[in-house]
Amino acid sequence: MDFMISRMYALQRMKEGGAFLTTAESAILGLVQGADHPNFRAVQKIIWDASPDSGLLGTGSPGTPV
Numbered sequence: 001m002d003f004m005i006s007r008m009y010a011l012q013r014m015k016e017g018g019a020f021l022t023t024a025e026s027a028i029l030g031l032v033q034g035a036d037h038p039n040f041r042a043v044q045k046i047i048w049d050a051s052p053d054s055g056l057l058g059t060g061s062p063g064t065p066v
Contacts, residue, residue: 015021022030025047032040 011021028043028047029040032043034040
């Protein structure tokens with residue numbers, strides 16, 4: 001079985017089990033707890049560049065692993 005397909009199914013099972021799937025960027029920005037944080041802009045600047053397409057989203061809607 002293809003590694004990416006296995007990964008997509010694993011992500012879907014985690015989601016069905018109650019996991020909150022998010023991006024690394026979203027998690028990092030969540031740690032600074034909003035735009036009012038004094039380091040928000042510096043952190044945002046570091047992660048501003050778009051990440052390369054990993055292929056994990058498949059053909060579903062944006063944000064949906066399968």
